[in-house]
Amino acid sequence: MKSLAVFSKGTSVKSNPSQDSSTTFSVMVAKEVADHIRSWRFIVLLALIALTFLGALFVSMNNIRNAVSNVQDTDNMFLYLKLLTSTDGTMPPFHVFLNFLGPLLGIALGFDAINSEQNNGTLIRLMAQPVYRDNLILAKFVSALILVGSLFITLALLMIGGGLCITGVWVEPAEVLRIFTFVLVNVIYVGFWLSLSILFSIIFKQTATSALASIAVWLFFTIFYQILVNLFIGAFIPNQGMLTQTDVVRYNEIVLNILRLAPSQLFSDATTTLLMPSVRSLGPLTMEQMAGAIPTPLPFKESLMVVWPQLSGLIASTFLCFACSYYLFMRREIRS
């Protein structure tokens, strides 16, 4: 018979019931991050994002001279923002790319968060440990966001560093602020899709189903939503010729607001405003509103004010998905 030295040795460690949940939480986050980094899935996504970024940067580098020397454009002094947004038409700029790569990133990192654990039989083992249930979903969410965040910050820093080396132009503090807010918006946008896919991974038992459901929602919002809105609006709005100026503006506003129910619309509104300081409003402006306005770029704070509703909308929908996952997961019976 083997000895049970394991049990008698160092029994002092046994009595530590006062461990706080933050240590177990950080242990879980560390494990999730390690899991993601080791997985092929993340490497593929990383390559995809990096390629897109480099491609977009290359195109805009070629185009930067034209963009900056264009006197008509009031944004021409923001070289680094131009690097992110200008294009010669062969390839969409980086932030437009991200509009559909972001969801992919979020879905890929979260679609099997809970159900794969359940199918592998690890979930019940995990839940039999002294761990709060919400810590698990939170750890899944936070670990993926840490990865996404560091990925985007790395890319932004690479872009600024590369730009400094190539052009030799000093970067403005306002630009740094805008770029990092842009990164933050990206992370929030990916976070929304992440929490949505985690929600689906709790609802559906099969990983394939949850992946498909997330992708269906993504496709609906990127492709079909606009078509549907236009279809319905076309049926409801009276003939253009019968409308007064103010009615047209009002209907336009309604259409835009309905479109803004789609997270991708919120994201593109937010990024456009942040990366193009001359954008003053996301809706139509009347002549009265424009009267006396000097076409200059807005200060950072004003741009932020313009996109504040969009930002809070994105954050709110992220939290909504997360709250739903929390609600569903907390009282669910876990069986192997």
Next chain:
Amino acid sequence: MENPVIDLKGLTKCYGSLKAVDNLNLKIGKGEIFGLLGPNGAGKTTTILMMLGLTEPTSGKALVCGIDATTHPIPVKRKVGYMPDSVGFYDSMTALENLVYTGKLNGIPDAEARRRALDLMELIGLGDAAHKRTSVFSRGMKQRLGLGEVLIKRPEVIILDEPTLGIDPAGVKDFLALIRQLSREQGLTVLLSSHHLHQVQMVCDRVGIFAGGKMQMEGDIQKLSQNLFADESFSVSITLKDPLPASWEHMAGLGNITGVQQFRIAENLVQIACSSDATPDIVRFFVGGGLDIMGVQKREFGLDEIYQKYFENNLTENNANEKSRGIFQRYLRKK
């Protein structure tokens, strides 16, 4: 029982109209090994899940170490090691990493967790496989690793759901011996659910037969057999060299031995039921009669018989299974 470690009070769990566990009362004392026996779908796993706070009882209470598992699952989980029936591990991590992760989730510092994990891997016989990924593990190896995972937190109570599934016979013996040793030396309370009767019999102090969500019988094996086989608690079968003639002259003499209640003769096999252990007298009687005895078998009632008998009684009570049995027989006849 004073201060039971596991105390279930009127535990009930309904899934819709189905009562999976029906008003279960059970007390398990410290250092005891309790075997929960029952057919598939009897509600064993559901009961265990309620003890861990992994599912909420419809009514009743599950107290583990005096803590209500439904309202305070975390302190309970700190004291209880649970091994589910289909234990899974993170395939991308090695066995050691899996154990260390569990240890760290229990608040054990990294170095200490690593040391304990290595010791445990040795103990459960996986010392060589510590640095292999668990994706290459066989089912039995995973089961062993599951035990290691249960022990790494140094629990006071361990709950094992079908622990010996998929382990080879030698491994099962080691496994059960280890559980028994742990219970005896460390005062661990063990709750073991299984339908492998032999194994339960080998290791458990007390067993409960669980069916239809109810604890049908509870007690040590002797007590159970006394309850069920009150009329024939001892049974001796004797194999003779030559078949007995149909009208054997000493037939009456056999019935006169004290304790012998009835006997049955089939060719060269004599089955004798007695109220007390009369084996020596019976053997003496046969030898005195000039008969050659080839074998004497004293049958004690094990769990197998208890289980069998119990469910036999149940079956005769309700003939619900009659129909399906009929279909089965028809199918057999066709073949």
